[in-house]
Amino acid sequence: xxxxxxxxxxxxxxxxxxxxxxxxxxxxxxxxxxxxxxxxxxxxxxxxxxxxxxxxxxxxxxxxxxxxxxxxxxxxxxxxxxxxxxxxxxxxxxxxxxxxxxxxxxxxxxxxxxxxxxxxxxxxxxxxxxxxx
Amino acid sequence: xxxxxxxxxxxxxxxxxxxxxxxxxxxxxxxxxxxxxxxxxxxxxxxxxxxxxxxxxxxxxxxxxxxxxxxxxxxxxxxxxxxxxxxxxxxxxxxxxxxxxxxxxxxxxxxxxxxxxxxxxxxxxxxxxxxxx
DNA sequence: TACAACAATTAGACTTATTCTAAATATGTA
DNA sequence: TACATATTTAGAATAAGTCTAATTGTTGTA
Numbered sequence: 181x182x183x184x185x186x187x188x189x190x191x192x193x194x195x196x197x198x199x200x201x202x203x204x205x206x207x208x209x210x211x212x213x214x215x216x217x218x219x220x221x222x223x224x225x226x227x228x229x230x231x232x233x234x235x236x237x238x239x240x241x242x243x244x245x246x247x248x249x250x251x252x253x254x255x256x257x258x259x260x261x262x263x264x265x266x267x268x269x270x271x272x273x274x275x276x277x278x279x280x281x282x283x284x285x286x287x288x289x290x291x292x293x294x295x296x297x298x299x300x301x302x303x304x305x306x307x308x309x310x311x312x313x
Numbered sequence: 314x315x316x317x318x319x320x321x322x323x324x325x326x327x328x329x330x331x332x333x334x335x336x337x338x339x340x341x342x343x344x345x346x347x348x349x350x351x352x353x354x355x356x357x358x359x360x361x362x363x364x365x366x367x368x369x370x371x372x373x374x375x376x377x378x379x380x381x382x383x384x385x386x387x388x389x390x391x392x393x394x395x396x397x398x399x400x401x402x403x404x405x406x407x408x409x410x411x412x413x414x415x416x417x418x419x420x421x422x423x424x425x426x427x428x429x430x431x432x433x434x435x436x437x438x439x440x441x442x443x444x445x446x
Numbered sequence: 447t448a449c450a451a452c453a454a455t456t457a458g459a460c461t462t463a464t465t466c467t468a469a470a471t472a473t474g475t476a
Numbered sequence: 477t478a479c480a481t482a483t484t485t486a487g488a489a490t491a492a493g494t495c496t497a498a499t500t501g502t503t504g505t506a
Contacts, residue, residue: 197454197501216492232456237493239454256384256392257464258492271431282427290423294415294440298404301442307427309434330472330483349463365485370464372484390493391463 192248202226203239207249207263213279215258216240254279254306269305280311325381335359336372340382340396346412348391349373387412387439402438413444 185204189196206222207214214222220236240261243249252260254270255277267284287305294300318337322329339355340347347355353369373394376382385393387403388410400417420438427433 195453195502199455229456232458234457234494235455241494242454251389253386253389256386259389271427271433274434280431282431286427287423287425290420290438292420292438294404294419297445298413298415298440299443299445300404300440301407303438303440305423305425305436305438307431307433307436310432312430312432328473328482332484362485365487367465367486368484374465 188248192246194242194246194248198227199231199235200239200243202231203236204243204248204263207261211281213252213260213262215260217258219261252279269307271307271309271311273311274308275310278311282307321381325379327375327379327381331360332364332368333372333376335364336369337376337381337396340394344414346385346393346395346414348393350391352394385412402440404440404442404444406444407441408443411444415440 183191185201185208186196188208189200189204194200202223203219206219206226210222212218216237219240220231220233223236224230240249244251244261247265248263250262250265252262252270254260254272260279262281264281269282269284269287271280271282272278273280290303290305292303316324318334318341319329321341322333322337327333335356336352339352339359343355345351349370352373353364353366356369357363373382377384377394380398381396383395383398385395385403387393387405393412395414397414402415402417402420404413404415405411406413423436423438425436
């Protein structure tokens, strides 16, 4: 059974206000990794009253801090958001900068050695290349 | 023998103006991954006349487009620059966002399978965690 | 139900990073 | 030298994101 936006918010202890639900629903329903601007455009008509820019940014930050969504900084100059909480990697299309999620299993095995001062908690592989159309 | 900034610029077919040399020298001489602002502060006194903000940004873009330096977008909101052209990976210190270069060999082996539309040209591993002080 | 206490949202001003513009300088070549 | 081209410049403009202070919504308790 697929989790609803409300359920996900409750699971992370974030009160499900209409604004938060609408934004999270959008993020959970897209394969893209939208910027704050794109989120704002997408939810414009989803509530009786257009929500303010501050609310969109506040909400994205709140959701990110609570662990409900991920922030992606791969591209210069803007942050993108990702509701896919499964461990995964990214593929960046050099042609247009589009970012694709890759299931965690595309990396079958990785072995590395981090010495002395580095204590690794997580890692992520970013692939760059072309996506055949 | 270590390559000078001038030599590197010529190697990439970029005319070595004083401004470009000064900026590249700074980047080649630091382990950090400075932002445009940090570059600007660092080169402030290196030429008889303080160079303009536009020049710093222009130069960083020119160098990046020519392949002389890398752009790093790991952190939200600002771009960092890296004159280390060796293949390498990154370690992000969760505490302060500081980015460390890791030699390419810390990843001994990686095996992955990218199917259908993805044609990989490069990959990079980003590690997140703590750096012991 | 009524109210205090707190949480969330809002418009718009503000900040910060970066780009643009048009003029001024420098450089290279005939 | 003289012209074309490339580079640098100051400052205005843009874009992404944050802050402020006021307003609205929600919750728990008497």
